[in-house]
Amino acid sequence: MHQISKLTYYLVILFIVLSINFFLPRVMPGDPLSYLTDPGADIPARITEEKMEILLAYYGLDKPLSEQYINYMVGIIRGDLGWSIYYNAPVLEVILGRLKWTLLLVGTSTAIHVTLGILIGATSAWARGRKKDMGLLIFILSISSFPSFFLGILLVIFFGIKLDIFPISGAQTAFATYSSPFEEIFDILHHLVLPAATLVISHIGGTYLLMRNSMLGVLGEDYIMTARAKGLSERYILHRHALANALLPIVTMTAMTVGFMVTGTIFVETVFAYPGIGNLLYNTVLYRDYPLLQGIFLFITVAIVGANLIADMLYIRLDPRVKHE
Amino acid sequence: MIEGRTILGSIGLAILVVFAIVAILAPHIAPYDPHQMYRPLEHPSSRHLLGTDNIGNDILSELIYGTRVSLFIAFVVSVISMIVGTSLGLIAGYFDKLGFLIMRVVDVFLTIPRLPLIIVIASFIRPSVWNLIAIFLIFGWLMTARIIRSEVLTLRRRYYIDATKMIGGSDCYILWRHILPNVVPLVVVQFIMEATHVILAESGLSFLGLGDPIARSWGMVLHDAFECPIIYVSDIWMWWMLPPGLCIVFTVLGLTFVGYALEETLDPKLKSQAYGREL
């Protein structure tokens, strides 16, 4: 019962997002086309007549609103997200071509970030008030003040250029030929380190603080005292009693974390010229490729909302108290 | 531990005060007009302490005036968000039917990822400070409304609200005298958090090129630097990229420290008897 209503809730959200996506360009002051042909705006791309035609057809601005809406919705269901002006290809195709790199980046980063965040958050809470805790706290709070793009730039400069340990752009070395699959994997990993590190470092604050607070809350609970009264070791109590309880809110947070990671990736991929969807978005904004822009927006939003849904479902399964509703 | 909290808060406050002063006194402190063009890409010298950018603007002046832009946007958005968020939160907490509706809207907008939507909207409009403020306001009040409403619901359960009603206190009176004072500390913390988010979001947007090209914030300066093809050559980044980035970092740091110091004062769940021994 719980799950069904959650599902409807998310479907409603999806519907709203799709509608926002539809109404946005039509509601904004001045239609997008006028902006593109405005001599005052500095758009690098040239808009030819042909492209204007495509845009007009895409937006169907000559047809009545309701018809546009229905066409739009039907198109979405059929997987038609429009035609990219700049890349001259279907929007969906352009996005999917870039998807794997973003998945790789966000996937690895999330895994590392969650693990690290939990570990140091728990360590901090356990050592509450002592030097280790204060030190970690100040360190993490300070690091979190760095916007991800600035952090990326710093890493590029120090590790990429000054020390020259890691490459500073791309997902793989351009035009490389590999003598073995391991070599290719190594090259990919080599390119992955700095962007992933940037994503992890710039977002770890959230999980760390949440884990720390959650753990502190748990440590103050009576059942921890019961565990101590049984003579169990501190380490055992941490692992078997405290962690399980403290981790529950992290699960829901992980969905939000993925959301932050995905938005963070927009900046990180840009800084590192990593060929994922984030970088695509940057270029799209630069060239004002509206169909592609909206397609990416839709894609990202659906992905994040989907992650939320999964996290909610997971939480229901994990907390024994909730199961028996 | 108590001392740690206060030290951090004081450092944060000091940083913020410095930036505020720079912002207010910008025309008196900046050596040049940030739009005045001199020789481009000059190294730092006695005439241009941070050198000049690719079109010849004095970078130091840009940064000083940029303080105004960044802080202004953050401040305006936060203040309005707090007012709107608190009002809606109070109403939603106190009047159930209306509250349900408001909370549905809040839930929906909180689930939609902020930044992608902001990017899309921003790319459809003319970039300007007030447009940016408007965009950030769409999301700014949401969290506050939710938190305030939650607090109001908790407060309502306490008996003294019913007691006040029994002796004839009107709803307005109750809201003003009993509920609002309890809610103020939460609002202050939320204000700081929102300001932090706005500064980061605004600099991010500007970095992507969606900021106001005339009233250049720190993010815009970074954007220009990043777009410059020879930025990593001959250490140009040192005076063109590091300073604006560090400005953002220190502002956010100041806010974070203050926010953290205030948060620990208010959160009752962090019981003082919670501890762990040596593992």
Next chain:
Amino acid sequence: MNLLEITDLKTYFPTQDGIVRAVDTIDLSIRERETLGLIGETGCGKTVLGLTILRLLHPTTTVEGTIIYRGSNLLKITEAEMRRIRGEEIAMILQNPTTSLNPVMRVGEQIAEAIRLHQGLSRKDAKEKAIEILDSVRIPSPSGRVNEYPHEFSGGMKQRVMIAIGLACDPALIIADEPTKGLDVTIKSQIVTLLEEVTEDTAMLLITHDLGVARALCDRIALMYAGELVEYATTREIFENPLHPYTRGFLGSLPSNGLVPIPGMSPSLINLPDGCRFHPRCDHAKAICQKKHPDMIEIEDGHFVRCFHA
């Protein structure tokens, strides 16, 4: 033969408002298989005393004095040695079963983990033993319930689970902290009967504010007020011949005696009254009670009182 001997025990908490003297020089002893009741109002320091014995307090707490258990001073042994004693030789049944049980861990596991730790049994054997113990505390269908979570148990059942955890490793001394608090009358009497049964061969320190329960279970009773003991005697003596005005007031507040409350409020443990700590509320207070602090004196055989007028 004294199983546990407490001498000059002090437990002080440093706080922002001053030092809280929760336990302020207490002498106590418990014999093998004896049940000693520690009675007092909420906030007088009785739970703290229990926690002090097992060294479960926050590291910043100041503890002084000696607690001799079977020849060793518990306050001087290492943490590792203390852990061996906790649960196995001295076990504590903490207050409030609802919050004292881990909500995401099965009940059987919460019993079995202590067994595995102290008695080295395998998982399977420990679980078997846990089922046995659940049975001995009269939980129906224990082999099924052993896999359930705490929220699936009622209040009285959870209390039994707490008792089961205490008994798991057959300790020599059980410290029971308010085992009947918050339970309704029928359940309360069931728990009392249960406690009577299971502590036949075990010593027990029963911490409670419920005199009726104490009367049913205890051999001797100690009354605690504002961090110190004010009267100490056999159960019979306490009920038939109470000497301290506080004890008399406490007995007078029983429903069967007319529910007469003791006027005033118990003092803050930071700012204690001069002289006798009870004097502000005492009908018989004289000048000397305000100035001098009375010592604990043995008035009759085995009956101790801290009062100038006993």
